[in-house]
Amino acid sequence: MPDFKTRFHNARIRLLRRSSVAPAAESKLPKAAAILPQLRPSASMGKLSSAITTRPTGDSASDSSHSNLDKQKPAVSLLLEHELRHPSAETVVDSQILLPPSAPGSLSSTDLHARHHDDSTPVSDLQLSSESNVTSETREITPVVTLQEPSPSVPTAMTPTHRKIWVKRPHASATLVQIKTDDLVDDVRDMILRKYANSLGRSFDSPDVTLRILPREHNQKSQDRTLGPEEEICRVLDATFPGGQTVEEALIIDVPHKRTPKPSPRVASHHGYYDQETARPLENGGEYFPPMPPVLIPSPAGGSTVSHESRSSHPERSMTVLGTGYLPPLPSPGGERKRTHSHRPKIGRHHTSSPTTMAANAISNSSIRPRGQRHDSSHSDAMQHAAPATAQPLPTPPAPVEPVKPAASTPPIPRVSSPRPGMKGRKRTKAGKDGVDGSHSLSSGLLDNAVPPINVLIVEDNMINLRVLGAFMERLKVRWQRAMNGREAVTKWRAGGFHLVLMDIQLPIMNGLEATKEIRRLERVNSIGVFSSASSVAPTMGPEGERGELVEADRLGDGGLFKSPVIIVALTASSLQSDRHEALAAGCNDFLTKPVNFLWLEQKIKEWGCMQALIDFDGWRKWKDFAAQSDSFKGKGKAGMGRDKKSSALKKLVEEGAESSSTTTTTGHETGHDKGDSSAS
Amino acid sequence: MAPEELHVEATLIKKAGDALDYATFEQILQMDDDEDEREFSREIVFDFFQQAESTFKNMDTALGERDLEELSSLGHFLKGSSATLGLTKVKDSCEKIQHIGSRKDETGSHDELDDDKSLEKLDGIIKQTKKDFEVIEKLMREFYEA
Numbered sequence: 001m002p003d004f005k006t007r008f009h010n011a012r013i014r015l016l017r018r019s020s021v022a023p024a025a026e027s028k029l030p031k032a033a034a035i036l037p038q039l040r041p042s043a044s045m046g047k048l049s050s051a052i053t054t055r056p057t058g059d060s061a062s063d064s065s066h067s068n069l070d071k072q073k074p075a076v077s078l079l080l081e082h083e084l085r086h087p088s089a090e091t092v093v094d095s096q097i098l099l100p101p102s103a104p105g106s107l108s109s110t111d112l113h114a115r116h117h118d119d120s121t122p123v124s125d126l127q128l129s130s131e132s133n134v135t136s137e138t139r140e141i142t143p144v145v146t147l148q149e150p151s152p153s154v155p156t157a158m159t160p161t162h163r164k165i166w167v168k169r170p171h172a173s174a175t176l177v178q179i180k181t182d183d184l185v186d187d188v189r190d191m192i193l194r195k196y197a198n199s200l201g202r203s204f205d206s207p208d209v210t211l212r213i214l215p216r217e218h219n220q221k222s223q224d225r226t227l228g229p230e231e232e233i234c235r236v237l238d239a240t241f242p243g244g245q246t247v248e249e250a251l252i253i254d255v256p257h258k259r260t261p262k263p264s265p266r267v268a269s270h271h272g273y274y275d276q277e278t279a280r281p282l283e284n285g286g287e288y289f290p291p292m293p294p295v296l297i298p299s300p301a302g303g304s305t306v307s308h309e310s311r312s313s314h315p316e317r318s319m320t321v322l323g324t325g326y327l328p329p330l331p332s333p334g335g336e337r338k339r340t341h342s343h344r345p346k347i348g349r350h351h352t353s354s355p356t357t358m359a360a361n362a363i364s365n366s367s368i369r370p371r372g373q374r375h376d377s378s379h380s381d382a383m384q385h386a387a388p389a390t391a392q393p394l395p396t397p398p399a400p401v402e403p404v405k406p407a408a409s410t411p412p413i414p415r416v417s418s419p420r421p422g423m424k425g426r427k428r429t430k431a432g433k434d435g436v437d438g439s440h441s442l443s444s445g446l447l448d449n450a451v452p453p454i455n456v457l458i459v460e461d462n463m464i465n466l467r468v469l470g471a472f473m474e475r476l477k478v479r480w481q482r483a484m485n486g487r488e489a490v491t492k493w494r495a496g497g498f499h500l501v502l503m504d505i506q507l508p509i510m511n512g513l514e515a516t517k518e519i520r521r522l523e524r525v526n527s528i529g530v531f532s533s534a535s536s537v538a539p540t541m542g543p544e545g546e547r548g549e550l551v552e553a554d555r556l557g558d559g560g561l562f563k564s565p566v567i568i569v570a571l572t573a574s575s576l577q578s579d580r581h582e583a584l585a586a587g588c589n590d591f592l593t594k595p596v597n598f599l600w601l602e603q604k605i606k607e608w609g610c611m612q613a614l615i616d617f618d619g620w621r622k623w624k625d626f627a628a629q630s631d632s633f634k635g636k637g638k639a640g641m642g643r644d645k646k647s648s649a650l651k652k653l654v655e656e657g658a659e660s661s662s663t664t665t666t667t668g669h670e671t672g673h674d675k676g677d678s679s680a681s
Numbered sequence: 682m683a684p685e686e687l688h689v690e691a692t693l694i695k696k697a698g699d700a701l702d703y704a705t706f707e708q709i710l711q712m713d714d715d716e717d718e719r720e721f722s723r724e725i726v727f728d729f730f731q732q733a734e735s736t737f738k739n740m741d742t743a744l745g746e747r748d749l750e751e752l753s754s755l756g757h758f759l760k761g762s763s764a765t766l767g768l769t770k771v772k773d774s775c776e777k778i779q780h781i782g783s784r785k786d787e788t789g790s791h792d793e794l795d796d797d798k799s800l801e802k803l804d805g806i807i808k809q810t811k812k813d814f815e816v817i818e819k820l821m822r823e824f825y826e827a
Binding site: 460461462463464465467468471472475504506573576594595596597598 | 702705708709712721725728729732754757758760761762764765766767772776789790
């Protein structure tokens with residue numbers, strides 16, 4: 001008996017290891033481990049083991065049960081009859097019927113093939129192929145075993161009565177599923193997957209499915225309950241619904257959120273790797289739907305599962321994770337521009353009834369769907385290419401603290417939902433225009449105010465774009481300056497204090513790529529972003545050994561203003577891949593495609609800001625203090641003031657605050673003036 | 682939110698169709714402090730009209746001078762701002778102008794060595810761009826005057 005248990009266990013482990021069903025693989029192991037002990041005491045398992053121990057050849061239960069089966073013709077007919085009532089034994093029975101009992105060897109191997117397509121699988125695997133099947137499988141075996149040696153406990157298992165229960169998916173219509181009276185919830189899951197062969201069965205395994213039961217009395221405290229896999233379904237149903245379950249009381253089937261991402265080009269491109277795997281039918285496909293052709297899901301084997309999976313669903317997060325350690329809620333769009341046309345939700349807009357509702361629909365549609373789907377900020381490739389670019393050495397620890405002006409004058413508001421600029425925000429703007437909360441609500445829809453205090457240089461030759469981007473920066477309460485060409489960009493950058501440069505590529509006088517290269521060159525010769533020790537040890541870091549020959553003209557001013565290499569983001573309206581590569585090669589960290597998706601830009605600014613906050617922790621802390629201070633100022637702000645007036649008044653207050661607590665506020669003031677100038681123009 | 686305003690937006694969306702990427706344009710609209718005045722976006726849009734008109738003029742001049750480089754640069758210039766406003770059709774045409782001006786085909790993927798051919802193509806595309814622009818300009822003016 002211990003021997004059997006060990007084999008049982010080993011076989012299971014082996015199977016689970018081999019199992020390469022991508023989505024389930026990670027979750028399966030722990031679950032299986034948890035379920036296994038629960039199964040042991042269950043009725044059918046208990047019967048099986050008792051049946052086995054009474055047998056003389058108890059060393060391998062499954063082997064012997066099969067050899068016995070082969071010899072015994074009556075077993076087949078009994079199994080057949082049994083199968084009609086309980087279809088989960090299909091494979092076993094089919095092969096047994098088709099093959100003459102005189103060929104025991106081929107019988108068991110065919111049986112195996114049907115399930116595993118793997119000759120090396122020991123027979124004991126057959127019954128243990130998946131934890132979800134264990135109970136039903138063992139039940140199939142039980143009658144076979146007991147044919148030879150009837151035991152008093154078996155007849156009840158042999159003739160389980162059937163009943164049907166109602167199940168439904170959330171907000172869908174209910175359907176009946178046939179179960180046996182002694183089935184566990186776990187068995188029911190199998191049956192459900194069979195019933196929902198297309199919608200669920202193709203992408204979910206039965207352990208993924210959870211069942212919820214809704215008690216009859218719909219008061220608050222008796223909320224719906226999730227059924228454990230080990231519960232006996234009939235007992236639960238009878239207890240919960242005395243007198244029988246009605247359609248309305250159907251169990252609710254829950255599955256995890258879509259785990260198989262829609263096939264994307266990226267996934268498709270991986271098919272090459274998967275071919276070997278996919279050519280072999282998936283084991284699960286064979287188990288749940290034996291007669292059906294297996295569902296081919298590209299599933300990398302074993303350990304690579306997780307990484308592939310995450311890569312295919314979130315192809316471009318590498319930098320994000322590196323940079324900030326958290327994943328942005330926004331799935332970053334890919335770089336295909338063409339799709340913008342076909343994806344715009346126009347149909348929804350046109351065919352609704354009245355003008356008012358139509359408009360309402362239109363707004364909500366247009367504000368929600370295209371944002372998710374738009375592909376303008378096509379940074380997916382950029383992110384992957386940018387990762388190495390950003391992996392520059394971290395800068396020296398901050399020595400003179402850069403004067404940081406409080407950029408935000410409103411307190412951080414915990415973000416409730418998405419920061420998408422929506423109608424709500426605008427409505428509130430209007431409503432709260434005269435109230436104290438005017439500027440507050442203005443930003444809360446689009447921004448939460450946790451945008452760190454970064455200083456942005458926008459390099460754009462097109463006034464329209466410059467003003468739009470500038471206005472957006474104002475709304476983010478981010479300091480910014482402008483440059484109209486590459487030369488000016490370099491000059492302004494040399495003044496120091498910038499964290500982020502949004503660089504248009506095609507510019508007059510000096511184009512964005514040249515400007516980027518120049519900035520990177522200057523950073524290199526000034527050892528910005530190189531640990532001071534490293535710079536003395538390794539004096540020839542630049543390709544031309546420029547380090548040693550720092551020309552006076554190239555010397556940058558106050559080192560405190562250049563704590564780290566500036567982040568340069570190329571802005572391009574080009575959809576050409578080559579342009580992007582060129583931008584990255586020139587030293588840009590990233591690129592944005594015009595039209596810039598503001599939501600994306602905001603998130604990026606936050607990420608970059610957070611990076612800078614890490615680099616310049618003292619500065620960031622100061623900023624936090626200012627932000628807190630400005631809150632108290634804000635409280636004193638006069639009600640009834642127009643938003644612009646008020647915010648400028650706030651700015652003033654904040655600047656005063658900065659002046660009082662910081663020794664140097666020149667940067668802040670300059671920026672403030674500059675900002676005023678540019679917004680006035 | 683006044684119902685007529687919703688109506689105005691819906692009308693714009695409906696009439697503009699492919700010519701306007703409303704999601705992008707909406708980003709601009711959302712920067713307006715006051716939805717009735719629409720001060721910010723109005724200014725941006727009307728400045729864009731001026732910018733476009735003068736760019737078209739420059740394009741005509743460059744076309745007369747057979748200055749492909751200048752045409753490419755002008756195409757790029759207008760492409761940037763039209764993209765920012767979500768004026769899809771204008772933007773796409775400008776991109777073509779940019780590509781052809783840089784002696785490529787429309788998509789920018791193949792070289793086009795015959796300048797005469799390029800200029801001929803440009804002539805047609807610039808005309809088309811102007812038409813696209815006029816359509817969206819009219820709609821935008823209606824939108825802001827409503």
